[in-house]
Amino acid sequence: MSTEEFVWRELVVQRLRERDRKECQNFKEIIVQNNRLIDHVAQLKSDNLKLSVENEQLRNAVSTGGTGPNVAMATLEKKLLAQQEELTDLHKRKGEHSQMIVDLNLKVEQQKKLLNEKEHSLYKLQTVNNSLRAEVQLFHSSLDELKKLNTTLLDEHTALQLAFSSLEDKMRHIQDENRSLLDRLMRYKSKDADKLNEENESIIRKRSAKLKRDLEDAVREPNSAVNQSVPAAGGTPLHRNSSPAQFGGGATVSDDEFDEASINGAMEALGLDDEEYINARFTAGETSHDLRRSIDTMKAAGYLGQPNPTNILMKFEAHENESHAVRWSPVGRMVATGGADRKVKLWDIGKGSYCLRKSATEPRAVLSGSSAGINSVDFDSTGSYVLGTSNDYGARVWTVMDNRLRHTLTGHSGKVMTAKYVQEPIKVVTGSHDRTLKIWDLRSIACIETKFAGSSCNDLCTTDSLGSTIISGHYDKKIRFWDIRTEKQADDVLMPAKITSLDLSKDCNYLICSVRDDTIKLLDLRKNQVISTFSNENFKISCDFARAAFNSVATKIACGSADGTIYIWNVNGFLETTLKGHSSAVNAVSWSPNSNSLASVGKSKRCIIYSDS
Template sequence: MMPTLSVFDENNMASDYKNVVLKQLEERNKLFDKFSELINSHSSLYESNKELKKANLQYKVDIEKVKDENQDLCNKVQTGVSVAERSEQFTALEQKLFKVQEELTEVHRTKGARAQQIIDLNLALQEKEKEASSNIDVVCAKDEMITALKAQVSSMEQELNDLKQANQTVNDEYQALNITYLAIEEKLKKCQLENRNLIERWMNLKHVEAQALNTENNQFKRTTSTKAVSLETQSETSQSATRRDSASSPQASPSAQSSLSPPVAVTLKQRFSDFFSGRSLRHPDDEIHSGHALGYASTHSSAIVCLPQEAVSKWAAHENEVTATRFSLSGGRLATGGSDRLIHLWTFAGDKSRLQYTLRGCNGGVTSIDFDPQEQCLAAGCNDYSTKVFSLITQRLKVCLTGHNGKVLSSRFLGSQVRLASGGSDRTVKVWDLKTGGCTRTFMAGSSCNEIVAVDSADCLASGHFDRKIRVWDIRAGSHAVNEIDVSGRVTSLDMPLDKTSMICCTKDHTLELVDLRKASVLKVFSDDSFRVATDQTRCAFSTDGRYVCGLSSDGSVLSWDVDTGSLATCTREHNDPVISCCWIGGRLVTGDKNKQCILWSDS
């Protein structure tokens, strides 16, 4: 089929070329028809001038003849011609000469007019020649343009053929992947069915085991109660004997006095009753100490804030840039995302990081990470124009939210597991319902959205934009921003403390700005000579207690400021590359740089 199609295309191109040449000839004929009348008039004037020259020459010959005749007459007069004859001849000659002079004058007048016409026609001819030359240049330019367009058409046709082949290949791959997906889905259904059967069997076995354990516990209770009764009887017998002995001998020995302590059976019975009632024998403080040993700290507790002064742990978290870091709300897990399209979840044994598992499914670099309040899902904004929601229970992709026309630069849960907000470079902010996977609201921000934070746990959110504005949105209100706050530079990141009354904003003007949401104004500006923001998505962080803010610099420095005094609290440099991501919760601060390194900080 392909050779036939090419011959058909060549025939079409040949016929198109002939039509173009024919049109060009017709345009040339139209152009030169304008000069035909001018050329014909020039030719006629030239012939007229030629004839006048001949007539002038003839008149000159006649004048010479008349002069000769006049000379002859004069000679005859001198030889004796009569006066009458001479006067008649002289009169005739004068009349003839007068007529000849009149004709000569007319000829000269006509010659001058003809000469002027020739000059005018020559000027017009020169103008027409210039116009013709300019038209020829235009025609040459058009020919070159036609040649270039033909080459472009041929390249476009080649590209179209390549795209058709690529499309066919993609379709074939899609069909193959669809078949594979159906097969894997069938296997998944079988595995789920087997899993349900195994769970049912496991539950039955647990039920049987529980019944056996209950039977053993009942037997143990009966045995212990029997032993307790016998011990009580023995103790009563011994006490009565002791009383009799003491009554008979007032001075009893110390060993006999020690037998007056509480019965052992009572203590054993109390311990067994505590065991079967499920009461814990461990001290309450043990649970607190064990919780801190595992690194879990509640975000609502008054944990001691750790200022970044010493790097206690440093590890390679990704293959290249660490673009996002986020602690879970309990602080027990750390999620990191990078431009390698992977999301790693880490736990800590003391100060050592351990990779728990990896989430895959992003088709572009990860730009932001957020945990839901129940820590069952994780949302990741990606450069593939989508937001991926993963289940932390199954460690698989749960929902893929598509609808943005640009990179998704921030995704945040809005106080619940089923509502999420996202913003991207397409200058929109979208609110999603994770039950249906659909977009419920779209706000047209008019500028690229680099960060989103939830102002409250219900219906209010704030977004930071490229046009140096922070916009506050109410999901229940209209499609316009409730409030707009101007800052000094384009916004790269936003963060809020637990009280939700203020906000820290990182700008590309190399400053951190403290914003009061109630007054919609900037309260303080934090800056330093060593503080330089590296990218448009460089993050900042508030400490858990709201007393300090953290900024990241392009020279690898991590800086923290005191919010109350506005002074620089710490400035340390452990990174060798620009630092772009951070997360601060409780007594833990983690930072990530553009060369795959993550650092866990603590006080020195």
């Protein structure tokens, strides 16, 4: 017999004894009293018998006569009557006690049934307890195994941590070597640039000498076609041997008095382009500052620059909801738009009356994959990839050729407002509302560096194809400069209000910044200061991500207003024209890099293409 079975039997016996003790203890006094009553009844029966005998004897004595016995008999009859009454009372009490015994027996039966039920429940609970003890033992064994496995994993983690630390040290060493190599490369490039500049200067000097000789030869030839008069602003002929500020007979005319016919006629007669015209005036004795001021004045007047796009070439519904972003492809006539309907769409922009008549246009491709509205779109320099940012905290890269989603960049904790290529096509920088900028390696689809700006980023741009400097505009009114080669941050530029967009000229010397105080600032990055401010009494920035843009030659600035009008300023500071067509606020504009066309989108879901023809 096992120890467990012995304990079980002892427990049952002990509980039975306890039950008997509890159930008998309650009725012990009743049983004792009942026994006493039974003994008393037996005693009374014997006394009654004796009295009956004595009564018979007395009756016999009375029957035989005598007065004395009659008195005794009367006394005995009274005594007998009292005894009979007492006996009747005792029988009554006996019946009551018998009924109590019956009731108690019923209670005992009920208690026995309850005890059986409890014993059955106890058996079931003991069975469950045994199964639970078996499970506990199994869990104890599993816990021991897990502890051993945890110890093994901790040892492996320690080993991997050591290996990671070693690899991280190697990576830092390689990064240091990479930086040193980049510095050497930049020094070599600087030397090459210096040599190239020297060669260009020698070529320019030779060309200037040649032009001087040609001008002198033209002056000597009395019947030369170049020496013929070209009408100037005041009717005075312009000769090849005179500067554009000096006209025949010694008359002097300011640069502002040029008209298009005189300038174009003089340059066409001489066969010169802009730079050759400057060199020719340089040989005539003017300073380089005066020459550049003169050519800038002519370009500002629209004589040497592109005309303004004033005609609506195309008008179509770009998205199902509000349109947020637009960007021209650097190659071909294609526009990418992004909107609140979570899609990026590509549109072929044609020419001709057919496009003007066409009221609705089908997109060339619809790029899907985003789970929230699109905030910005951009192309790489070859026009092969489209980069889009979204409110779902991510950025995505699609290929233009097959319209497939190639990369999804997730890691920001706020909506991503802007993204640009750096060191294309292998790296991308993104700016987000989570107050960080992240640099992504598209080969590993991983974030390789995080810049903590301390304020929400609304837009950014990069200075060159290597992405050596990143410029970001923020909610806290600051423009921040990040040098990713040295990991140093240059001095911030503080604006009067929060910044909605940035755009950089192709030569990386000038930056425009749209500010929420309804102005656009022009910064000279060589001086790192604002040199001009563009505004108008009717011009209002439409939203916190409204985009302004340079044209392809950085001579004009366009930006949409909250009233649906597009304003175009000349970089010299004056407003050239305004474009109508939108019925609600304009969110973004983009100049075509290959033609004098302007694309715009706004809250009315409509995209409008403006052209100069």
